[in-house]
Amino acid sequence: MCRDSNGDTWEIYQSGTQWRWRRIASNGKTVGASTESYTNKNDCIANARRNGMSCNPV
Numbered sequence: 001m002c003r004d005s006n007g008d009t010w011e012i013y014q015s016g017t018q019w020r021w022r023r024i025a026s027n028g029k030t031v032g033a034s035t036e037s038y039t040n041k042n043d044c045i046a047n048a049r050r051n052g053m054s055c056n057p058v
Contacts, residue, residue, distance in 0.1 A: 001057060001058065002053075002055035002056055002057045002058065003055055004052075004053065004054050004055050005054070005055075006026075007025070007026035008023055008024065008025055008026065008031070009023070009024045009026075010022075010023055010024075010048055010053045010055060010057060011023075011024065011057075012041065012044055012045060012048065012057045015037060016037075017039075018037030018038060018039060019037060019038045019039070019040070019041045019043070019044035020033070020034045020037050020038070020044065021033065021034045021044055021045075021047065021048040021051075021053070022034070023048075023051070023052070023053070032051060032052070034047060034048070045057060
């Protein structure tokens, strides 16, 4: 999980054996999510970056 300078939080999480991401606005509402799951966590992070994530998840 990491927080962008605009206050949005990005979660990279495992769903079963696959990886997904979601973007949560500062008001707590989910404003974006991956439309597919990824076998490789780095592929998931790369997709989140293409969708606006600028912070570095742990």
